[in-house]
Amino acid sequence: MCKCMSVCCLFVFSEDQILLSDCASSLAVQAYLRMCNLPVHVSCRSNAEYMSPSGKVPFVHVGNQVVSELGPIVQFTKAKGHSLSDGLDDVQRAEMKAYMELVNNMLLTAELYIQWCDDTTATEISRPRYSSPYSWPLNQILAYQKQWEVRRKMNAIGWAGKSLEQVYEDVSQCCQALSQRLGTQPYFFNKQPTELDALVFGHLFTILTTRLTSDELGEKIKSYSNLLAFCRRIEQSYFEDSQAGSSSRGYSKGPSLF
Amino acid sequence: MAAPLELYCWKGDWGLPSVDTDCLTVLAYAKFAGAPLKVHKITNPWRSPTGTLPALKTTEESTRSLSKPSNIIIHLRKQKYNADYDLSAKEGADTLAFVSLLEEKLLPALIYTQWVDSKNYVDVTRRWYAENIPFPLNFLLPNRIHNQQLERLRLVRGDPTLEPGEQLEKELYQDALECMTLLSQRLGSHKFFFGDSPSSLDAYVFGHLAPLLKVKLPNGKLQQHLNSLDNLRHYCTNILILYFPSEAVTPTVSVHSDSSDFDSEPHKRRKQILSVLFAMGSMLGYAILMGIVSIQHVRPQAALVGPRHIEEGGEEEEEE
Numbered sequence: 001m002c003k004c005m006s007v008c009c010l011f012v013f014s015e016d017q018i019l020l021s022d023c024a025s026s027l028a029v030q031a032y033l034r035m036c037n038l039p040v041h042v043s044c045r046s047n048a049e050y051m052s053p054s055g056k057v058p059f060v061h062v063g064n065q066v067v068s069e070l071g072p073i074v075q076f077t078k079a080k081g082h083s084l085s086d087g088l089d090d091v092q093r094a095e096m097k098a099y100m101e102l103v104n105n106m107l108l109t110a111e112l113y114i115q116w117c118d119d120t121t122a123t124e125i126s127r128p129r130y131s132s133p134y135s136w137p138l139n140q141i142l143a144y145q146k147q148w149e150v151r152r153k154m155n156a157i158g159w160a161g162k163s164l165e166q167v168y169e170d171v172s173q174c175c176q177a178l179s180q181r182l183g184t185q186p187y188f189f190n191k192q193p194t195e196l197d198a199l200v201f202g203h204l205f206t207i208l209t210t211r212l213t214s215d216e217l218g219e220k221i222k223s224y225s226n227l228l229a230f231c232r233r234i235e236q237s238y239f240e241d242s243q244a245g246s247s248s249r250g251y252s253k254g255p256s257l258f
Numbered sequence: 259m260a261a262p263l264e265l266y267c268w269k270g271d272w273g274l275p276s277v278d279t280d281c282l283t284v285l286a287y288a289k290f291a292g293a294p295l296k297v298h299k300i301t302n303p304w305r306s307p308t309g310t311l312p313a314l315k316t317t318e319e320s321t322r323s324l325s326k327p328s329n330i331i332i333h334l335r336k337q338k339y340n341a342d343y344d345l346s347a348k349e350g351a352d353t354l355a356f357v358s359l360l361e362e363k364l365l366p367a368l369i370y371t372q373w374v375d376s377k378n379y380v381d382v383t384r385r386w387y388a389e390n391i392p393f394p395l396n397f398l399l400p401n402r403i404h405n406q407q408l409e410r411l412r413l414v415r416g417d418p419t420l421e422p423g424e425q426l427e428k429e430l431y432q433d434a435l436e437c438m439t440l441l442s443q444r445l446g447s448h449k450f451f452f453g454d455s456p457s458s459l460d461a462y463v464f465g466h467l468a469p470l471l472k473v474k475l476p477n478g479k480l481q482q483h484l485n486s487l488d489n490l491r492h493y494c495t496n497i498l499i500l501y502f503p504s505e506a507v508t509p510t511v512s513v514h515s516d517s518s519d520f521d522s523e524p525h526k527r528r529k530q531i532l533s534v535l536f537a538m539g540s541m542l543g544y545a546i547l548m549g550i551v552s553i554q555h556v557r558p559q560a561a562l563v564g565p566r567h568i569e570e571g572g573e574e575e576e577e578e
Binding site for chain 2: 095106158180
């Protein structure tokens, strides 16, 4: 029984501006809210990042509350009585949280690395897209500021010394771990999806449908057939109504970065 | 068999083989995998081959020395010292996941409680590092590490204006307490995380929890929570007793005459006395040379008689 909720308003960047990592995060939140059967309306704003309480997109605006990022949003909806992980026992809940951190630690960091620390991608894709709503000289300043901030973060957590090949290798390892955990089940836990499924779907689907300077990232994921089937299953179950004739086009949801 | 690998790591204290989380992780993994390591326990990171600790010196020319724990463990695995040999594929995946959980949820709180929380930092961390790092680095390094860790927290949280305080402490500790509870639930009543023999995940968990358990900090909320989780507490003490029995015996700060020649504690008194004597001797010498102080053997009246004595002496010589 829906206790509260006026329609949630999800704020993201506009299609021309959004980058891989933000798109993945917002798709994860959308998937989660759809899994909870909560109506959600997506709004695109170029200054979504600054509107967010934590500085990260996406964030939801419900009633008079603003909550950003998947973790706090899950807790918020849980407090309102909607939860996907109630049926899990303690060990399973520990595993679920651990795998969510695995995705955040490896996949999300790898996405940020590829976007901002790889010079080709940063110059051709990330900087132009990030600064597209602004005019000169603000666009140059903001783009370089963001790039510099991400590079410093990579330095602090020890990713600065990695080569692109090593990052691809890390993504492959992460996918292998997810594939092992998923096995032949329809979802990660029991027969019902949880927030882990939403998060994994968000990231994998975005990587598969986004064109970057090279296809290697997508290829790494495609080598695991159960992950592909998993993405297709969630897309068909929860996103079919919003796409007209998408099955013929295959994976067309989500912006491509070209 | 290749020549034994050399590992440089921080010195130990409070009953631990090393005070640093990464060093503990590597040491524990080496014990679990049975890797013969020559361990150099030092207190000067600049003496290590990579400039940071821990550092593994490899004998191959193709690989430089390794410093991150994950790189060191991978290298040991390649040398056939593999503590994860018996793990199934799913358990291997779980290892990756739980290590990520540790790094994302527990590590920021550990960094905060040791290096950023003002009372803990000043009373315990800075004091220990300043006492144990040799001169003159002991004036530079603790502060430098403190600034680096604060910067790291700021970047990881994405907030450049972050300041140590109650709000930040509350958020970080909440995540860390939840993480420890999850680990406790996953461990249950087993001896190790996967069966009866330890694996790399056990090394990581031990490396993160053992300093929290043993180092006595004034602001010890995380410690209290860890102590309330009985199975985790027994787990850590169990590993210490089984794999590091020599360290577990010495609970207080004791004087080690290890291969390390940077221990200055027993020589502190001698150095103090020597330096005072040296200072006094040099001051006295300077004073005498400049004539500020002079030692006179001649009586004041004898100055008048002086030349005659000499003349007489001279005449006597001439006569003889």
